[in-house]
Amino acid sequence: MTSNLSRHRLGFAALLAAFAALALPAPARAEVAPSAQELPAVVVSGTNFEIQRTVAPQVFARSARIQQTAPGQRSPYLGAFTGNQVNQTVDGMRFSNSLFRTGPNQYFSWVPDAFVSEVSVSDGGNVGGSIDRLLGISPSHLEATVDSSLGFIGTASFRDKRIGITLSTIEQGNVETAKGTVPHSSYNQRAIMIQSPWATGQKTTILRSHSRDLERPDKWNGGLRSSGFQAPSPYTWERQDYTLLKHEARFGRLGLAGGFQRFEEFIRDGTKPIHSELHLLILNADYTINAGFSAYLSVNREEITYDNGMAPGLSNPRQMDDDVWSTFRQGVRWLGQTGALRWVASGGLKQVEAGSLTVFRNPEAAVSVSYHGVFAGYDRSTNAPSYFSLKQALTSGRGLSLPNPNLKAEYADTFRAGYKAGPLHVDVYEKRFRNAIQSETVTNNPLVYRPYNGGSMEVRGASFSFSTSSLLGSELGLDARAEYNFGRNRLPDGKVQPTDKTTPFVGYLRLSWARLWSEFLFQPKATRLSPSDLNDVRVFGHNSGYRIVNIGYTLRPLRGWTTALALNNLFNDHGRVLGSSVDIPKRGLSISVRRDF
Numbered sequence: 001m002t003s004n005l006s007r008h009r010l011g012f013a014a015l016l017a018a019f020a021a022l023a024l025p026a027p028a029r030a031e032v033a034p035s036a037q038e039l040p041a042v043v044v045s046g047t048n049f050e051i052q053r054t055v056a057p058q059v060f061a062r063s064a065r066i067q068q069t070a071p072g073q074r075s076p077y078l079g080a081f082t083g084n085q086v087n088q089t090v091d092g093m094r095f096s097n098s099l100f101r102t103g104p105n106q107y108f109s110w111v112p113d114a115f116v117s118e119v120s121v122s123d124g125g126n127v128g129g130s131i132d133r134l135l136g137i138s139p140s141h142l143e144a145t146v147d148s149s150l151g152f153i154g155t156a157s158f159r160d161k162r163i164g165i166t167l168s169t170i171e172q173g174n175v176e177t178a179k180g181t182v183p184h185s186s187y188n189q190r191a192i193m194i195q196s197p198w199a200t201g202q203k204t205t206i207l208r209s210h211s212r213d214l215e216r217p218d219k220w221n222g223g224l225r226s227s228g229f230q231a232p233s234p235y236t237w238e239r240q241d242y243t244l245l246k247h248e249a250r251f252g253r254l255g256l257a258g259g260f261q262r263f264e265e266f267i268r269d270g271t272k273p274i275h276s277e278l279h280l281l282i283l284n285a286d287y288t289i290n291a292g293f294s295a296y297l298s299v300n301r302e303e304i305t306y307d308n309g310m311a312p313g314l315s316n317p318r319q320m321d322d323d324v325w326s327t328f329r330q331g332v333r334w335l336g337q338t339g340a341l342r343w344v345a346s347g348g349l350k351q352v353e354a355g356s357l358t359v360f361r362n363p364e365a366a367v368s369v370s371y372h373g374v375f376a377g378y379d380r381s382t383n384a385p386s387y388f389s390l391k392q393a394l395t396s397g398r399g400l401s402l403p404n405p406n407l408k409a410e411y412a413d414t415f416r417a418g419y420k421a422g423p424l425h426v427d428v429y430e431k432r433f434r435n436a437i438q439s440e441t442v443t444n445n446p447l448v449y450r451p452y453n454g455g456s457m458e459v460r461g462a463s464f465s466f467s468t469s470s471l472l473g474s475e476l477g478l479d480a481r482a483e484y485n486f487g488r489n490r491l492p493d494g495k496v497q498p499t500d501k502t503t504p505f506v507g508y509l510r511l512s513w514a515r516l517w518s519e520f521l522f523q524p525k526a527t528r529l530s531p532s533d534l535n536d537v538r539v540f541g542h543n544s545g546y547r548i549v550n551i552g553y554t555l556r557p558l559r560g561w562t563t564a565l566a567l568n569n570l571f572n573d574h575g576r577v578l579g580s581s582v583d584i585p586k587r588g589l590s591i592s593v594r595r596d597f
Helices: 004-009 057-063 217-221 392-396
Strands: 053-055 066-068 074-076 087-090 116-122 130-135 141-147 151-159 164-172 187-199 202-215 223-225 228-230 235-251 254-269 272-288 293-307 320-338 341-354 358-371 374-383 410-421 424-434 437-444 447-453 456-468 476-490 496-498 505-513 516-523 546-555 561-568 588-596
Touching: 053 057, 057 116, 057 476, 057 505, 202 217, 392 447
Parallel strands: 087 130
Antiparallel strands: 053 116, 066 074, 116 130, 141 151, 141 588, 151 164, 164 187, 187 202, 202 235, 223 228, 235 254, 254 272, 272 293, 293 320, 320 341, 341 358, 358 374, 374 410, 410 424, 424 456, 437 447, 456 476, 476 496, 476 505, 505 516, 516 546, 546 561, 561 588
């Protein structure tokens, strides 16, 4: 494995640890577009974790398990973990924040796939691992894709040596599935990104995305669950806005990156108008010392405003809240090699100041070694509670939340070993998760909550991938990926149950020959569901897995023009990504036209 400082010299990269659980079929556009060539990258991560595997964004969308509470509201899984237990970064800069819940959340799509040139996965950075997306501007082009089961996607870009501009627009109606149209399942987004390398080793990026009137299908439509019928209840993201402004520079041995991010949502939950806004200020730095040693630093300040939409009263003492959370990371790395033996070791301290409530201060460390393709690694990462965990009463508009002075950070020890040779990658892992942060009801009248540490989790799994553009010297391209996961959750009372929304197996297979290609996406029915899963209308009665076959053909009739046809979900499967609120779209034709300049 290799460090962020050498991301373009990856020792054994190339497997994505999750599976392709698309609630949207793979669009033809990924087949049309040439490989993205981003403007010169300057990545200053300010973190200790080591990149393990790297993949193109269109492959990640197909071969990673991505849950969607509503179409476009995507939450990627690494094994049994998602939400605030998976660290998300953009160009090495922290994208995750304290408003990320423990379970699935809606923020991943706020950075459009069309703006991403590379996705990297790591065991470190958080208890569930890390996902980093490298932003990039595609070569100058215009492109439009129409899908008969979904709607329209359009992209455009201009790029020269000094500046790049890219636009993305998505306009999709209610999802058409094999069982019929799903009400309240449309999605839309408008986005723009500008990048400019002012000088060698320096780059500025501005990104803005906006969505409006997005309805949550499982709330609006209701449904059956283990505790009975859940009545329909309006729930709409009336507006989602995201802004990123960052500048990165490298001065010899010193790398600096500063940035500002703004996350804002307006939600209508029944009659409650909920508003949240978070400003995230970031400074990352790394300094190369000598002999493979380097030091890193990351400082993050979050300014949070939250309005629960309920008038103050006995059951809701506070409607508004303003708070500041801060995260500090600092430590050292050591990258070395002797003959065929290579290693990366790192260690540091992570400190989270959760507003005025408490401070979490914990060491983090990682080490990995490789020898002639055989590799092994260990990682210790920690996670502080989310804003919602510590302020459940405020965010729900009910009761009081008591602080817990004895609350500790969650932590996980991850052990991984495997083999990488050419296009083949195989590994096995075990993750031991401790100090799970829960919420308990102290009293019901008055209603009082308190966070506490309770329970643990063990997750084991294995991954396999084989990827080549020329199998045995032929024109046949092959990309095969599979992952197995088994999770066990140990509750504070000693009971053992399956981890939430954990699929036992996910698989992806792609074959290409000249202009023809085909894909097979597979997830079996989950045989182990937690009580939480059974009481979720998105899972109860919808645990069927899926078996998706897509086929396509690419045509280049004129110089600079590309047309792609794809028939998605060939056998009209009505399966569902575990935990999503909408089935896979029905069999549909996708047509994409692209003009490169």
